[in-house]
Amino acid sequence: MTTMEAMAARRSVRSYTPRKVEEDKLERVLEAVRLTPSRHNEQNIRVIVVREEALKKKICQQAKTQPMVEQADVLLVFCATDQTDFMMPCGQYGYVVDMALATGFALVEAADQGLDTCIVCAFEEAAVKAVLAIPESARVVSMVVMGYGADDSPRREKKTLEQIVSYEHF
Template identity: 45%
Template sequence: MEVTEAIQKRRSIRKYQNRKVDNDRLDRVLEAARLAPSAKNLQEWRFVVVRDEGRRKRLAEAAKGQTFVGDAPVVIAACATVTDYVMTCGQLTYPIDLAIAVEHMVLQAAEEGLGTCWIGAFYEEEVKKVLNIPPQVRVVALLPLGYPDESPASRPRKEMDEIVAFESWK
């Protein structure tokens, strides 16, 4: 699959088949995150892979009761270990760097025939308790991963001229 095709086919999946994700596919998804760029090459990430059903169900509860999170055969918690580095532009690096790494996983998952759904609606402290994450580490996203059991239609996108300006804002 070409990158463009993965981008076009990717959907937020909220219904998963009751089917395990094999280690080779999971390894390729995680490798995509490992290869992601980061500011100053900090690679300030750590990914907690959760396959245990009981722990996945507890993560679903921490994700505001979104049961599909626990129904996925794998949930990946994307965490930041360095949270105080600020780029010259004034932005913290960790949310940006983790977003890049998670999106690399999302696109690789599409290549592997797997579905994902980026989860930002969760109670971080509850997730930390479930996964024994230290207080200084930030949980940036949860990523359920599995074989889709649905095929959602694409959502409307703005036209290019609504989101792009050349040379100046206008």
């Protein structure tokens, strides 16, 4: 699969079969995260791989998130570990962009491996931190559920290039 094919194949899947993710596929996804660019190459990231049923259930219930978190074989939790108060000259927090990129790299590699995914940002951070023993200073930016989907709904429509791209000026 080319990178473009993987990006085209990816779509958010919110219902999962019990099928386990093969270790080599999980490793490839984690390797993609490792290769992600970060501000100053500081790599202030910790990705927590959660597969234990009890932990996923706790997160699902206590962090008031969606059932797919419990259902999918793998839950990746993207945490920024340091410098979470650093604002870039552009006025955005660097760690948010770092975590977004890492999340995106993981999604594309997962698609390349034939895995289904969905980003989950609807969760209560404090509850996720409590369940996974994440230090107070870290921030949980995003989670990704990953596994084999039980839903074959079509890809969502995307805007055309004309709608989202302009040249030279806005």
